[in-house]
Each structure stands twice: as C-alpha cells, then as structure tokens.
Amino acid sequence: MEARNDLPHVVIVGGGFGGLYAARVLGNKPVRVTLIDKKNHHTFQPLLYQVATAGLSPGEIAAPIRGVLSRYRNIEVLLGEVTAVDPSRNVIQFARNELTGDPGDPGEIAFDYLILATGASHNYFGHPEWARLAPGLKTIEDATEIRRRILLAFELAERRARVLGKQDPINFVIVGAGPTGVELAGTLTEIARRVLNQEFHSIDPARARVILVEAGPRVLPTYPEELSHSAEEQLKHLGVEVMNNARVTQIEPDHVMIGDARLPAAVTLWSAGVQASPLGKTLGVPIDRAGRVIVEPDLTIPGHPNIFVIGDLADAKNPDGKPVPGVSPAAIQMGRYAAHTILDDLTAKKSRKPFVYFDKGSLATIGRAAAVADFGKIHLSGYIAWLAWLFIHIFFLIGFKNRLIVITEWAWAYFTFQRGARLITGNSDAVAPPEHSGT
C-alpha cells in the first residue's frame, strides 16, 4: 500500500538468486515492485544436496520470500505461476483464473519493466519418462523425494535380508558428474560408510556402491583439468566409483543401461543437464539449444529495452565473448545489474554499459573435508578448499538465524558423524517396496 501507483512498476518473475538480489537493489527506491514466484520460498540451491542426503532440514536452506523482503515497503510478493509474457503489450499472463479462481480474474499483470528470472530445470535429453525414475535436484520437493528414496533403499534391503536372508546389491547410480553429481556422490558414500553403518543388523550399509556416471572424459568438466583430476582422486578415496566416457542409454526402475552394459540400481539420480524455464520461449525472440534466451549485452531482449532476462534463463556473453556460466554468483550479479540499470534509466542516464560477469572463482565440495576450488590462478584441493567452501556457503546463506542453525548442525555432524534429518516423509507408499526394488 505504501508504494504509490504513479511510480514505474517493475515486475520480477522468480525468487531465486537473480530475482531476489534484483529486488533488494530496488527496495525502498522510487519504483513499485511486484515479485512473483510459484513457490513461497527462496531455496538456497547450493545446499540442496545436503537436504537430499539428510544433513540439513528443508527449513534450514529455504526462507519465505515475504520474510526476506518484508523490510522493503515498495515490494509486493505474489504466489503464482506465470505462463507467458506478451512483450508487445507489456503484460505477464497467468493460466485462466489461476490467481484467484474467480471468473472476473483478468489473468494478467502489466509492467513498465520486467525482470525474468525463472531459472532452469532438468534436461532429460528427449527422455521425459526418465524424470520419474531418476529425479534431479532443483527444489525442496526434489530433495525430500531423493532423501526418501535413498533411505528407503537401505530399509528395503534390511527387510529382505532379515525376512528372506537375501543380500541384494545396494547401488546408487548418479548420472552426470557436474558439481551436484559430485556432491551427491561424495556425501552419499559418507552416509553409508560413516553414519548408517552402525544402525543396521542384517545388512552392511558400507557395502553400498555409489557409482558416478559421466558421459564426458572427466568429472567437473567446467573446472581446470588439474582440479577434475584431484576431485576424482578425492571421490575414489571416499569410495565412490567413477565411470568417465560412459553414456546412459536407458533407465529402468531397477537398473541403468550404459551402452550394452546393465548396471543394477536401487536408486538412480539425475544431474546431467539443465533445460531453461519454458517461459523464455513465449518472448518470441531467439533462444539457444538449452532453451535459454539469447540476450543483448545489457541483458534485455532485442527491441525491448525494458525486458531483462537474467540468471539460468539467460544465454549471456561477456564483452570478450566468453559465455556467462549458469552459477549463483552470475545470477546475483545479473540481478543487481538489471536493477541498477532500471534505476539509472529512471534518473535519465542515457547510455547503458554492458553487463560484465566478474568471476570470483568456483568451489565444489566432495565430502567431509574434501573439495576443489578454482580461484583463477589459485587452485585449492582437499581440506583447505573444503574450509573455504564451508565459510563462503554459510556466509551467503540467506537469513542470520539459518546461518546459526546450519553451523550448529554441521558442527554436530562433523564431530559426531550423525545426520539428524533422516526422515522418510511424503508418499503414502513409504512402507511398500518401491518399484525399483529389484528382485
């Protein structure tokens, strides 16, 4: 109510890193802002794998968007799913009646400026049927579903051993060795060997195999070769089996085909590719193979200097022609750039400087006290890289209270090898043998 209706209206779609940081720049400035997301919470995606592997609870890495932005009186937050953008009329559209269920619902909201930041989801490369069999990790719901499957695999193996005397293989197959795949593989191995190994009587969880399958020649393909090599060594040291140059050709409930080889799999996880949000297509401008919108140097779309596309939805290039990577720091920098550009526009500055991504380095964690870090000239591995990763992640975790709690959780986990969030919740078939049970 505080924002005057005669102020320019900036609509932000998406409450991830890009959208949220754009909103923060526009907070308490002479604009009216509406941030729309289909979830009510911001998810700290870099730590989703900790929820999937039962180290953290969902509430510890997610924060209600309303709460995060409540101190800015000019920002309205709406829960809703935008289905299209009409750049010719400067409106975003919702499914009919979606917002209110009322026949009088206009189904659209007008903007003066638009920042589109709806990110990406998984890409199954023409096999949408694999989504059910090999979930990916982008949302809190994904993470709790993966946690459920992992924990159930051990419970089912225990039951079969106890009742039938059968020792089934417990294989976890992770497809794709980017940062998420590496994090999942390392953490899952540690849980099996250090947490669960004391808790089962009829099976030995440490016998579980974690197999990381990568189509390319090395893990962490976007990192320098030297760090890929170090990451693979650290993974193997933890007990992960790494298969490079291995292309998955089929996924079934209880196994994965790699070429002609059949790999039994109690649980299969997907971290092999991303597909940009379908909203990009509705803009009517060129998109790339991954569905990302090819943006101008100022992150707008051709012919519409008031429509910005940022984060994982944007195919952006630095002035030197180098592509901007799909990582959180890039999304944050793009969000800030778009917001500042809008504010500059309104104070009548004329020319726009192009967006330049400043690469502060990359970090991938592998497990307890294992990680790799690429700070340009400086490459770190092992414990020191892991410490750097730990402090940077806690520092950026949104919400001071969550930082405190995450530190407590991690200190506890580190010294006791316990993981407290091992809950199987959700689906009512939680006790029935899942279809990927194997026989």
Add this chain to the structure above:
Amino acid sequence: MEARNDLPHVVIVGGGFGGLYAARVLGNKPVRVTLIDKKNHHTFQPLLYQVATAGLSPGEIAAPIRGVLSRYRNIEVLLGEVTAVDPSRNVIQFARNELTGDPGDPGEIAFDYLILATGASHNYFGHPEWARLAPGLKTIEDATEIRRRILLAFELAERRARVLGKQDPINFVIVGAGPTGVELAGTLTEIARRVLNQEFHSIDPARARVILVEAGPRVLPTYPEELSHSAEEQLKHLGVEVMNNARVTQIEPDHVMIGDARLPAAVTLWSAGVQASPLGKTLGVPIDRAGRVIVEPDLTIPGHPNIFVIGDLADAKNPDGKPVPGVSPAAIQMGRYAAHTILDDLTAKKSRKPFVYFDKGSLATIGRAAAVADFGKIHLSGYIAWLAWLFIHIFFLIGFKNRLIVITEWAWAYFTFQRGARLITGNSDAVAPPEHSGT
C-alpha cells in the same frame, strides 16, 4: 547380529513414546528385540503444533528410530506396517509381500513377548469424509499439510485482494478445544497478528479470525475448571474467539455448520477426538468405544500374559479404578513397566505387581508466554506456566542436538517475532486456488 537367536524374542510394534521407552529398558539386556514402525522416525508429538504453525521444522521434532536406538546392539529396527496379531500362534502379520515384495515372503514374524504400542489417530465420529476437509494433527505429514493450508489461505486472500480488490474473510476454524486445539488456536493467532502482519500489502493478516469450537461447556475439559477458565481468558486476550457448547454438524470446503449457523472457514482443523489404532481389534479381546484394548492390571490381554498393550491403544485403569489418561507420560510409564515386567519374568520372578500411573501433572501451552499447568495441588497460569512448559518440553525432546537447535529457534522467534519454517511444500497444486477458497 549381536543378539543371539536363542534369547527370548520381544517384538515391539510402534516407535512412539511407549514403544521407544520400552525398547530403551530392554536395550543391552538378555533379550532379542525387534521394533517395527510404519515410519522410520519417532515424532515428538507434543510439539507437532509448532511444525503446523511454521515455528519449527519437521527435522527438529522427529528423530530416526534407528539413530535413537543404534547404541543397543540387541535391538533391530524394521520399517513396516503390521496388519494383525494372532495371539494363538504368537505371530504378527503383514500384508502379503509387504515387507519384501517377494513371493516367498512369509508375511509374519514370531514373538515370545509382544508390546503393542501403535497409538491412536483421529476420530471423525462417523464422518470419514471430513478427514480431507479438516485434517488432524498426529504425524509430520499432517503438520506440513496444515502448515501448507494455513499459509496458502493468506497467499490466496492476498492474490484476490490484489487482482480483484476483494477482501475475503480469512477464518480459521479449529474443532475441539483439548490441548492440541488450544495450542493451534493460540499460536495461529500470534502468527497472524505478530509475524505475517508486516508482510502483506493488499490484506491485513491481523484481521484473520481464529475460532475455537468446543462441543463441551469449557476448553481443556480434562483440566480443573479454574484452569479451563484461565486458559479461555488467555486465549481471548490473544484474540482467539472461543465457542463453547457448539457442536459441528457439517464440514464443507469453505464453511462449517454449527447447528444451523454457517461459519465461513478458509481452513478447518480437527482436534476433536481420537480413535485407537485398528490393530487392537485383531487381538480378538474386548475393546472400548474408542477402539482401545481393555487390558488387565498388568497391561496384558486376557489369557495372554506375554502380550502387552500400552499407550493410547490401551484402555487401562489404575488399581483405584481411575482411568489412565492418553498422554505421553502415561505411555512412557507403561512402556517402561511392560519392559521391566518382561525382564522380571525372565529372571523367574513370579507375581506381577499391577501397573500404577504416577501423575506428574499436566501442562498446556496457549501461546507466547501463555499456558496453564496442573500439578495436582499447584495450579499455574500465564508466563510462569509457559516457562515450565518450555523447559520440560526441551528437556524431553529426544536427541541433544535437537534440543540445541530448538532452543536457538525459539530464542530467535521470541526476540524477533520471526518464524523461519514458513515453507509451502508438497502438493503440486500449491499455486492453484484450493477448493476451500470460497467465492
């Protein structure tokens, strides 16, 4: 593997307070124990309402049963749903193939002693169709579903106000004013008035009405009248509307009928009655109206001194004829009694002393710094009762790490009026107007 197969086999069904405390007494004793639960986690039920009202995360009030019992090498934990007991053959039964999905699965497990502790769920008094419209609060899944409905009600009202300019009533109707109903009503009012009130632009969450509907003449009917009166005053002071002598006759998606009066309801919650687990019926012995098994003075069933029924599933009486109440301390005491009785049996002690419930008092919290406590001769109200409640609950919270985290969460919530666990997760219809939207 450590438990020798020639030791007497004690099967415990249910990992609530009764089952868990029985297991602890039997831990590292000369018996072989199998604890079976259909969930993989123990739920600290007295704090479920905090999850339902977004104050705590599920992981903070639930602990994996395997983890809690891992230090006892003679206790096996199995995830599974027992469907029947056959006292004549001393076996418990599972749905066909339920445990393993294997055709060779015998579907039953034999015991020498059985402790049945499967508790109770909601009683809709002949209206099972109300369960979908007015969820109750017994499990983690119940709590996150209630949280989802509460938060969505505010989001939907905001969207309708923003898009259509309509100010819909936001009524929360809570049916049943026992401890759970009182806790939910008080906490919900506080969230609306102190947490959410700063975060919406088009609606005023403080306008939301919380209506506590009780069929009997007073809230907290099992407490002394003086404390019921004090609780009602404290509820009204917080802003809760209390309706005594009001019987719900119908529940619909957007309203509740109380006699002939129609009460619009954005969300309806159920805390009016409990129904014992259906497993009790399969014993073939007398049960009471609530489905509870009428037990002997030693908590066993007639003719089967090796089968104990404890906790909310038992209709037990003290030697003075006073019924044992369905509260956590009673379940804990019964669990310990059953386990000690079994150990005494095995050391050839002959006569069994009857079970005697020792009433340490009752506490019900109402909101921030509001509660009532009944310690027999001592009755407490308000801030001091709330402090007593706080410390007793944190003290009993299973797992030291959870205690630390819950204290951090609460200190944070107390001083900042923030509630961090405000996540809408789960159902994919999270953004569509729920059917109880009203028009």
